[in-house]
Amino acid sequence: GENVEQHPSTLSVQEGDSAVIKCTYSDSASNYFPWYKQELGKGPQLIIDIRSNVGEKKDQRIAVTLNKTAKHFSLHITETQPEDSAVYFCAAPTGTASKLTFGTGTRLQVTL
Amino acid sequence: DTEVTQTPKHLVMGMTNKKSLKCEQHMGHRAMYWYKQKAKKPPELMFVYSYEKLSINESVPSRFSPECPNSSLLNLHLHALQPEDSALYLCASSQEPGPRSSPLHFGNGTRLTVT
Numbered sequence: 634g635e636n637v638e639q640h641p642s643t644l645s646v647q648e649g650d651s652a653v654i655k656c657t658y659s660d661s662a663s664n665y666f667p668w669y670k671q672e673l674g675k676g677p678q679l680i681i682d683i684r685s686n687v688g689e690k691k692d693q694r695i696a697v698t699l700n701k702t703a704k705h706f707s708l709h710i711t712e713t714q715p716e717d718s719a720v721y722f723c724a725a726p727t728g729t730a731s732k733l734t735f736g737t738g739t740r741l742q743v744t745l
Numbered sequence: 746d747t748e749v750t751q752t753p754k755h756l757v758m759g760m761t762n763k764k765s766l767k768c769e770q771h772m773g774h775r776a777m778y779w780y781k782q783k784a785k786k787p788p789e790l791m792f793v794y795s796y797e798k799l800s801i802n803e804s805v806p807s808r809f810s811p812e813c814p815n816s817s818l819l820n821l822h823l824h825a826l827q828p829e830d831s832a833l834y835l836c837a838s839s840q841e842p843g844p845r846s847s848p849l850h851f852g853n854g855t856r857l858t859v860t
Contacts (some may be wrong), residue, residue, distance in 0.1 A: 665845050676749075676835050676851035677788065722787055726845045732801065733849060735787035 637725050639736030646713050647744055649671070655665060656723035659707040663725040666706045667733075674687045680721075713743045716728045748772055749852035750832050757858045761825060766838030766855045768819040776842040777819040778849065779811060780835040788835055788851075794819060795842035826859045833857070 639656045646652050656666075664685040669677035683690045683697045683706065690697050694713075699706040710717055723736040755793065758764050776795050780788035793801035794813040807844045809828075810822040819836055833854040840847040 652860075655815050667848055669851075674853070676837075676853045678851065682848055701766075724845075732790055732803075735789075736784070738787055 636686065637723060637727070637734050637736045637737060638656050641739060642737065643742070643745060645742045648713060648715060650713055652708075652710045652713055652717070652741055652743075654708045654721055655705060655721065656707070656725075656736050657703075657726075658725040659704065660725065660727045661704070665726055666697065666698070667724050668695075668697060668708045669722045669724065669735075671722065671738075673719075677722060686696045712742075713741075715723075715743050717741060718743045749836055749838055749850050751834075751852035751855050753855060754853070755856045755858075757860060758823065758826065759860055760828070762826075763822070763824045765823065766821040766834055766836075766857075768852060770823075770838040770850070771817055771819055772838065772840070773816075774838035774840050774850070775816065776839045777813060778837040778839075779819070779821055780810070780837060780851075782833040782835055782854070784832075792821075793842070800842065823857075826857075828859050831857055831859045 637658050667682035668680050670680045671677040681692050681695050681697050683699050694711050696709045698734045724733045727734040751767040753766045778793050779791040781791045790803050791805045797813045805848045808825050812820040833856050835854045836852045839849050
């Protein structure tokens with residue numbers, strides 16, 4: 634079926650280190666890949682997105698890479714800070730309907 | 746702070762109650778969404794409104810009834826809910842319908858507890 638797999642489910646890094654979260658998708662028609670950050674008690678907030686006509690996009694300490702052939706995309710956070718601690722969700726459009734399917738989420742913990 | 750406002754932030758209701766969740770956005774977005782999120786799970790789509798018309802119902806039980814009074818407002822009417830319906834209910838909007846064309850902007854949700 635159409636799904637989005639996300640790994641790892643939890644990730645603990647020391648402050649200043651890099652964090653990488655990976656997602657794979659099955660719908661070959663998917664052409665838009667957003668990443669959301671959800672802090673405790675809040676809704677998901679869009680942090681970066683990429684469309685299928687580019688392979689990489691950067692915004693300060695965060696970047697997203699896309700490999701359409703392999704159907705996977707990754708979130709890279711460099712120089713992590715305690716405020717980066719949150720749950721991160723990848724997402725991709727699936728099916729013919731206007732539906733965004735979310736990955737299962739990664740809980741990132743940045744320790745001092 | 747999010748530009749999608751949801752009220753109330755918290756709601757406790759009994760199984761025989763009728764209540765409504767409200768969502769408002771003033772970004773001129775033409776699509777609005779209801780998602781349900783259980784603890785430690787991703788958001789799951791419930792309904793989509795495109796240009797104030799219901800375009801997607803993800804086989805949601807009839808005890809959940811959405812309403813879009815105008816392009817800025819979205820309601821979710823609740824009646825005869827079950828304890829398993831307890832969850833965070835998220836509203837979202839996008840400039841145009843369809844996730845392939847424009848990103849979703851989420852509110853902070855209503856934490857619903859059904860007793």
